[in-house]
């Protein structure tokens with residue numbers, strides 16, 4: 136007969152902040168692990184960690200609240216050996232510091248790539264074909280009174296530049312090929328197995344494309360990589376779709392150019408200071424705004440729960456992680 140374990144006999148896992156996306160699935164975690172929840176305590180985070188988390192070997196991190204897993208937090212967790220983040224991006228983790236302390240990292244890996252790529256293509260179609268703007272036009276009752284709706288732009292055959300041809304970028308490319316688009320890309324390295332033209336120079340890529348889709352991760356090198364010069368190279372009719380991280384684009388410059396009509400449009404799922412979105416964008420019909428939801432589908436959240444559980448279970452049974460993060 137199976138012996139039922141009391142919660143305090145279960146392996147301890149620290150959950151750094153309230154995981155909204157897990158609320159309905161939390162029961163699956165709490166039958167396997169003793170979840171330590173700092174937000175249930177009145178103590179400030181660091182004091183809670185020092186008081187209760189000294190022996191915690193594993194931590195689950197759900198990004199999204201500007202919390203950075205840095206030395207100050209890690210100093211309170213001397214027994215930590217594993218961080219499981221529920222995201223594909225790891226810019227909320229001080230990866231170098233975790234490596235230095237020999238703390239392993241598991242992440243969402245390829246889990247969200249299809250959903251994010253679908254969203255990137257959706258945003259591009261929306262910007263070019265005015266889907267959201269047309270929806271507003273109809274809902275506001277303007278059709279009968281104002282008549283014609285402005286002409287849209289065609290997607291088929293467009294020259295599309297993908298910035299970051301990793302797992303997500305490759306999925307975006309596959310989808311856009313289906314629309315007859317001509318794909319080229321900029322990435323840290325040339326991908327010899329893929330047929331698309333590679334531009335080692337981002338400006339050259341921008342100058343040869345009608346839209347850029349930002350698919351790379353945020354690092355010190357990619358912060359504000361899409362700057363004034365890249366936008367100038369892309370041209371007044373160019374479109375930028377960003378499903379990576381807001382800070383990859385110089386947002387002030389982007390907003391200025393959109394307002395001045397020096398850029399054709401933008402589809403943005405991510406912003407520099409989420410959840411703050413520059414209000415100047417709200418009245419622009421050539422801009423489509425989305426609240427950082429490209430990864431969020433019912434299906435991906437089920438997969439994510441299984442993946443996070445799988446990584447924690449592998450760790451506690453000394454097996455290889457299911458989705459280790461490799462720089």
Ligand SMILES: O=CC(=O)O
Pocket residue numbers: 221222223224225243247430
């Ligand atoms: O943005 C979402 C993620 O990085 O998973």
